[in-house]
Amino acid sequence: MxxxxxxxxxxxxxxxxxxxxxxxxxxxxxxxxxxxxxxxxxxxxxxxxxxxxxxxxxxxxxxxxxxxxxxxxxxxxxxxxxxxxxxxxxxxxxxxxxxxxxxxxxxxxxxxxxxxxxxxxxxxxxxxxxxxxxxxxxxxxxxxLTEPEERILMEKSLTGRAAFQRLFDETLSAATFRLTVDGQTTELTLSELLSKLYEPERSVREAAAASLTEGLRERARLFTYIANTLAHDKAVDDRLTHYDHAEAARHLSDEVETATVHTMLDACVAHFDTVARYYRLKREILGLDTLYHYDRYAPMLPEEGTLPWEEACTLVVDSYARFTPRLGEMAQRFFTERWVDAEVRPGKRGGAFCMGIAPGQHPYVLMNYLGRKRDVLTLAHELGHGIHDLLASEQPFLEYHPSLAAAETASVFGEMLTFDALLRQEMPSRERLSLLCNQLEDIFATVFRQTAMYRFEQRLHAARREKGELVAEQIGALWQEAMQAMFGDSVVMGEGHRDWWMYIPHFIHTPFYVYAYAFGQLLVIALYARYQQEGDAFVPRYLEILSAGGSRRPADLMALAGIDISRRQFWEDGLQVVDGLVTRAEEVWREVQATP
Ligand SMILES: [Zn+2]
Structure with missing residues (x-):
C-alpha cells in the first residue's frame, strides 16, 4: 500500500x-x-x-x-x-x-x-x-568523587568497561550462525537468524533456535568472561561511589524510588499466570501438543486486511477526539500542517519516531506506513508523543522532555484509545483474534519479559558479588529459572535456551535498564484503567500530567492525577486490564472455533 x-x-x-x-x-x-x-x-x-x-x-x-x-x-x-x-x-x-x-x-x-x-x-x-x-x-x-578521581575513572573506563562493551558489540555483529534447513546450510547474522523464529514452519524455527544456541556456545567462554568482568566492574564502581545496592544508581538517575520499582515488579510477578494462560491459548490455536521456547513467536493467523492511509488518519484522530476534542484537534494538525512523513521509500530510515524539538516549535513524526493494523497503532503511538510535546510547550526547555519512566505516557495511551476503536470495528473473528494476540504479545514483550530479565540481572549481580566469578552454567541456570517462572508450565524452555542470556545487549550496556520498559508501559495501562473507571473526570487531570512535561519526578507527575504509584493496587489495576485482554482473546477463539 x-x-x-x-x-x-x-x-x-x-x-x-x-x-x-x-x-x-x-x-x-x-x-x-x-x-x-x-x-x-x-x-x-x-x-x-x-x-x-x-x-x-x-x-x-x-x-x-x-x-x-x-x-x-x-x-x-x-x-x-x-x-x-x-x-x-x-x-x-x-x-x-x-x-x-x-x-x-x-x-x-x-x-x-x-x-x-x-x-x-x-x-x-x-x-x-x-x-x-x-x-x-x-x-x-x-x-x-573528587574531580581528579572522577577524571581517572572516566579516562580508565575507555580501556575498562567501555572496552568490554565494545568487544561484546563487535563479537556479536561479526558473528554468523549456520542454519541448516532441508539439507541446505546458510550463514546468517544474528538479526537474520532471530527473524527465523517468526517463521510459520516449525522445523525452521527449531533449526534457528538450535543454530543460535550453537553459535552462542562457541563463544560462551568470551561472553561469560565479559559478563563477569562487567558485573565486577559495577560492584567496584558502586562501592567507590557509595551506592548500597546494584540497582540504586539506575533508579536515582531515572528519578524513581527503588521500593516503587519493586512494588511494580512484584505485582507483575504475581500475574505471571496471565502469561501462562495466554501461551496455553496460543498452543491450542497453533494445534500443538507442547509449546517449546522456539514456538513463542510463531505466527498464528494469516495477515489481516489493510487500511488505507486516510482511514487510518481518521480513525486515530477520532480516537483522540473521543477522549477529548482538544486532543483530536492536535492530532489533526499533524496531517493538515504536514508534520508527518509516512511514505515508504529507499534511503528512508525504518521504524518510526517522533522528534520533539523545543517548546514553541512543533514536533515531527516519521513512520513507514504499510496499511497493517499495527501501522495504525504505530501512527497513534507517535502522534501521542507529538501531542505530549505540544502540551508540554508551556514548560521551559530544561523541563520540557519527560523523564524516561514518563516518556511513553501519551504514546501508549493513544495507542490504547486507537486499539479500542479498532476492536469496535466490524471484522471477522479470526482478524479480531489476530489483533488481540498481536497486542498481547507486544505487551508481554514489554511488561513481563522485561520483568523476568530484571530479576535475572538482580540474581546475576548478587551471585557475582557473593560467589566471585561465575561459570556459564551458573549464569545459564539463573536465566532459565527467571524465564521459566514467567511461563509456568505453558512453555518448555528447552536445554538450548539456557545460553540465550548471552546476546542481550542491555545487560552489557545499561545494567538494570530493562525495568523502565515494564514500568513505563504498565504505568500507562494503569492510567488507562483509571480512565475507564472515572470517565471524563479523568481527562483534565491527565492533560495536566502531559502539560507538566519533564518538570516533575514521575511520582509527583502521577500525584497530579491523584495517583500514588508506590501503592501496589495502582499496578494491579493495570495488570487486570492485561488479564482482561487474555480473557477476551479466549472468548474470540471460541467464536472462531464455532464459525464453520
Ligand atoms: Zn514511544
Missing amino acids: AVSVTWDLSDLYAGVDDPKLTADLEALEERARRFAESYRGRIASLAPAEFAAALSEYELLGRDQQFPGAYAQLLFCADSLNPRHGALLQQVQEHEVAIGRNLLFFTLESVAIPDDRFAELLEHPSVANYRHYLEHIRSERPHR
Whole structure:
C-alpha cells in the first residue's frame, strides 16, 4: 500500500544549503565560547541574580542548538542516500561537540555547589522555576568523587568497561550462525537468524533456535568472561561511589524510588499466570501438543486486511477526539500542517519516531506506513508523543522532555484509545483474534519479559558479588529459572535456551535498564484503567500530567492525577486490564472455533 505523505521541513530551514544554517552554528559556537569565558570557575560564587542569568543563557543555548541539529537529523532520516545529508549531519555534530565542550562545566559546577549555597540560590524566583531540573542534576552529589578521581575513572573506563562493551558489540555483529534447513546450510547474522523464529514452519524455527544456541556456545567462554568482568566492574564502581545496592544508581538517575520499582515488579510477578494462560491459548490455536521456547513467536493467523492511509488518519484522530476534542484537534494538525512523513521509500530510515524539538516549535513524526493494523497503532503511538510535546510547550526547555519512566505516557495511551476503536470495528473473528494476540504479545514483550530479565540481572549481580566469578552454567541456570517462572508450565524452555542470556545487549550496556520498559508501559495501562473507571473526570487531570512535561519526578507527575504509584493496587489495576485482554482473546477463539 503506497502512500505519498511527506513532511514539510521548511519552517526549520530552507534547504540543505540554507546559509542561515551555517550562520546559526557559528553564532552558537561563539555564544558558547563567551558563556564559558564569563562563567567558568565562578558558578559556586555567583550571586543569585547572576546565577539566574547564567542559567537562562545556558538554557537558551541548549534550546537554539536544537534547530540545526534536528533539521540535519530529520533530513538524514528522510533520505540517507543523499550524500549531502550525511555531510550536513556530520558538520552539525562537529559543531555540537565544540559547543558542548564549552557548556559542560556549567553542569559540573552546578552539581558541586555546596547545599547551603544552593538553598540561597533557590530563593531567587527565576532559579526556583528550575528547582526540579537542578535538584535532579544534583541528586548524584553524594555519589560524586573528587574531580581528579572522577577524571581517572572516566579516562580508565575507555580501556575498562567501555572496552568490554565494545568487544561484546563487535563479537556479536561479526558473528554468523549456520542454519541448516532441508539439507541446505546458510550463514546468517544474528538479526537474520532471530527473524527465523517468526517463521510459520516449525522445523525452521527449531533449526534457528538450535543454530543460535550453537553459535552462542562457541563463544560462551568470551561472553561469560565479559559478563563477569562487567558485573565486577559495577560492584567496584558502586562501592567507590557509595551506592548500597546494584540497582540504586539506575533508579536515582531515572528519578524513581527503588521500593516503587519493586512494588511494580512484584505485582507483575504475581500475574505471571496471565502469561501462562495466554501461551496455553496460543498452543491450542497453533494445534500443538507442547509449546517449546522456539514456538513463542510463531505466527498464528494469516495477515489481516489493510487500511488505507486516510482511514487510518481518521480513525486515530477520532480516537483522540473521543477522549477529548482538544486532543483530536492536535492530532489533526499533524496531517493538515504536514508534520508527518509516512511514505515508504529507499534511503528512508525504518521504524518510526517522533522528534520533539523545543517548546514553541512543533514536533515531527516519521513512520513507514504499510496499511497493517499495527501501522495504525504505530501512527497513534507517535502522534501521542507529538501531542505530549505540544502540551508540554508551556514548560521551559530544561523541563520540557519527560523523564524516561514518563516518556511513553501519551504514546501508549493513544495507542490504547486507537486499539479500542479498532476492536469496535466490524471484522471477522479470526482478524479480531489476530489483533488481540498481536497486542498481547507486544505487551508481554514489554511488561513481563522485561520483568523476568530484571530479576535475572538482580540474581546475576548478587551471585557475582557473593560467589566471585561465575561459570556459564551458573549464569545459564539463573536465566532459565527467571524465564521459566514467567511461563509456568505453558512453555518448555528447552536445554538450548539456557545460553540465550548471552546476546542481550542491555545487560552489557545499561545494567538494570530493562525495568523502565515494564514500568513505563504498565504505568500507562494503569492510567488507562483509571480512565475507564472515572470517565471524563479523568481527562483534565491527565492533560495536566502531559502539560507538566519533564518538570516533575514521575511520582509527583502521577500525584497530579491523584495517583500514588508506590501503592501496589495502582499496578494491579493495570495488570487486570492485561488479564482482561487474555480473557477476551479466549472468548474470540471460541467464536472462531464455532464459525464453520
Ligand atoms: Zn514511544
